[in-house]
Amino acid sequence: MNETIELMMRHRSVRKFKPDPVSEEQLAAIVAAGQMASSSSNVQAYSVIAVTDQEQKAKLAELAGGQAYVNECPVFLVWCADLYRLKDAAARHLPEKESYADSTENFMVATIDAALASQNAALAAESLGFGIVYIGGIRTRIEEVATLLQLPDGVYPVYGMCIGVADQETGIRPRLPLKAVLHHNHYQPAQTLEGVQEYDVTTTEYLKERTHGERATPWSELMAKRLTEPARMQVRAFLERRGFLKR
Amino acid sequence: MNETIELMMRHRSVRKFKPDPVSEEQLAAIVAAGQMASSSSNVQAYSVIAVTDQEQKAKLAELAGGQAYVNECPVFLVWCADLYRLKDAAARHLPEKESYADSTENFMVATIDAALASQNAALAAESLGFGIVYIGGIRTRIEEVATLLQLPDGVYPVYGMCIGVADQETGIRPRLPLKAVLHHNHYQPAQTLEGVQEYDVTTTEYLKERTHGERATPWSELMAKRLTEPARMQVRAFLERRGFLKR
Structure with a gap:
């Protein structure tokens, strides 16, 4: 095959990290690679918050449900769907016009933009020898996470991502055929x-x-349990309060 | 840097394709690489429809707003958020329990799973020498696309993706600083x-x-226009009809 596909095929989530830092140059390269992902009509409707401050990271680890690796990784990235820049542009250039930032379509565009950029960044980090894990757990107490990170209206935290040097060897989880x-x-x-x-x-x-x-337990039994448990039901009201998904 | 990051930094959308095919082996390698992306609690809540049938492709090109390259590319992938397998698992294993497939959280999980897999697949295709372009345009007539592709309840088309050998040289579009x-x-x-x-x-x-x-026109002016134009406002009602985003 080739180096890129081989890198993908070796992917596994890492949940134990060495204290070795991710340098500012490496972080810049990782995020710049993220930026090169496609974006719907070039809106680039995402932001990423690199959390290195120890106190801030400890709080996020707790808000994510007490996941120690959020605290232990040298950089915790919070990927955000971000319509703030677009809303500002509309308010400046077309103040008399109604904004559709609150549409389901724009919620999707911003969420997908964040996801595509983050996956490029994840692979870029792995290509530099780091391990990563996505942290959906930050949506459990999403309002507190948004407040802690001082997110303005039109911005919401989609998920976090730990980056660091792996301190464990884990197997590669088989995928669906x-x-x-x-x-x-x-x-x-x-x-x-x-x-x-x-x-x-x-x-x-x-x-x-x-x-x-x-x-x-077979996968389909685990999935049945998962789908029949109410999870993060407060996300919807939070998103609406922040200006998303109103129509 | 390295091969993977260099590949990302060279990315540009391709909208003109040579007739050269993507082989079944190449397609399998591309989708398998997509499958290696992270997935929320391993739900793998996405599917991809590889459209090669000429008539089917021509219809999709029209539904996407008359984009000729959808018709011209040898393979048009439609990336779908897919809760069908999970709903089936819940109905089989826990028929007495209520399903939360219709929550905003599960809509996000499925949409993000599709996005992460598709971005891996996009890079895998590019690493094999193909060009790609994401086609959000299929959401404009989303109900007709879903009907054409025979998508069951719990599955919706997030976007399309043309894959093929590039027949144009385009510049790399600068990103936000x-x-x-x-x-x-x-x-x-x-x-x-x-x-x-x-x-x-x-x-x-x-x-x-x-x-x-x-x-x-400066970017912020284009964005102001974009945000103040109603776009794909019918997506919400469609998603609710298909069992998404009800709470």
Whole structure:
């Protein structure tokens, strides 16, 4: 294959970090690589907050549900969907016109822009020898995270990302078989569910091996539990308060 | 730097393709690389539809607003947020329990999962020598796209992506200066707006040069126009009909 695809195929989340720093130059290179991802009509509707301040990181670790690695990694990035610059531009150039920053479409554009940039940045960090892990946990207490980071209206924290030198060796988690996610010309429900059946076998084996026989729940059972538990139900009201998703 | 970061820094959207095919092996490698991106709690809540059928592609090109390159590229990928597998798992394993597939949190999880996988896939395709362009335009007539692709409830098309051998040489579009998107420890509104001012100069120059003096609108003016125009306002009702974003 090639270096880039090989890098992707080696990806696993890292949750234990050495204290070695990420230099300001490395951080700049990582974020600049993130910026090169595509953006809807070049709106670049995202920002990233690099948290290195120890106190700030400790608070975020707690807000994310007590995840120690958020505190231990040298840089914790908070990827934000950001319509602040666009709202400012509209207010300056077209103050008499109504803004559609609160539409579902613009919520999606900003969220996706943040996601594409962050994935480039994740790979850039890995290509420089660092390990990373995405932290969706910051959405659990999203309002407190937004306040702590002083996010203005039109900006919300999508997720965090720990970056640092890995201090653990973990296995690569098997993915769904290709046929479960890749369809040809139209959606194939039977094929995707067949893929899930196969994956249930794979994941049961994988979990059993990884936990020395202690856990062996097939993936679809874990997913059933996950989908039937209310999670982060306060996110919607928070987003609306910050000017998102109103129509 | 390294091969991966260099690849990212060379990215530009390609809108003219040679007829050369993307082989089934290359497509599989591209999607498999996409699958290696992080996924929230391993839900892998996305699917991708590879459209190669000429008639299907022609219809999508029209639904995307008459973008010829959607028709001309050898493979058009439609990246979908997909809760179908999870809903099926919940219905099988926990039929008595309420599902939260319709929460804003799960909408975000599925959308972000699709975005992270697609960006890996985009880079994988570029590393193999192909060019790509994201097509948000499929959201303009999103219901018709979903019907054409036979998407079940719990699945929606986030965007398309043309892949193929580039038949044009285009410049690399300058991004916002780093200080506009990278903040330290908390959000810095003054700094980000300063970055916009600088970028207005950069983009005016870039546009002037690219259009031989015909256009020279600063970025913030383009953004003001964009934000004050209603766009894809029907997306919300469509998503709710398909079981998303109800609470």
